[in-house]
Structure formats: C-alpha cells, structure tokens
Amino acid sequence: MGNYKLMRSFFSNRLEVFAADKTPCSIIYTDESGRQQHTMGLITEFYEINNKEFLRLDNGTTVLIDSIVNVNGVPSIDFDNYC
Numbered sequence: 001m002g003n004y005k006l007m008r009s010f011f012s013n014r015l016e017v018f019a020a021d022k023t024p025c026s027i028i029y030t031d032e033s034g035r036q037q038h039t040m041g042l043i044t045e046f047y048e049i050n051n052k053e054f055l056r057l058d059n060g061t062t063v064l065i066d067s068i069v070n071v072n073g074v075p076s077i078d079f080d081n082y083c
Helices: 002-020 076-082
Strands: 024-028 036-041 041-049 053-056 060-063 068-071
Touching: 002 041, 002 053, 002 068, 024 060, 036 053, 068 076
Parallel strands: none
Antiparallel strands: 024 036, 024 068, 041 053, 053 060
C-alpha cells in the first residue's frame, strides 16, 4: 500500500509539471462505466472532492486522477520508471 501512495504521489507531481509547463496532454482514462476514454488538452486545475483528486483540462473535461491509464503514451503504473 505504501508503494502505491508513493507512486501515485510521484505521478501526481508529474501531472503538476505538465500543467506548469503547459504541456499538451493526451490522456486515456477509465470512465465511471468502466470504458476507456481519450481526451486531449492542457491541464488547468487540480482539485479534491471527498478525498478524490481530479484534474480539469482547458477543454472542460474533468478526470479522476486515479482513473488515468496513460498520459502522453506513458502508462501511469510505470510512470516512475519512465522519468
């Protein structure tokens, strides 16, 4: 469980760098019905609701950070090995 939190923290930090650098992001995530979705845009905001972290893109899309499968072609589970 500790490794999961550390990895998610690192992943969240990487997302914050993408936002600060205004890096266009291609994000694949799993929606509430369990289907994979794809969206593209600039990360404009991070926020938390009921202890769940979300991000918002410049196109208005809101994504639960824990639902992200991959960002810019890099799987979220392997993000710490990529950077």
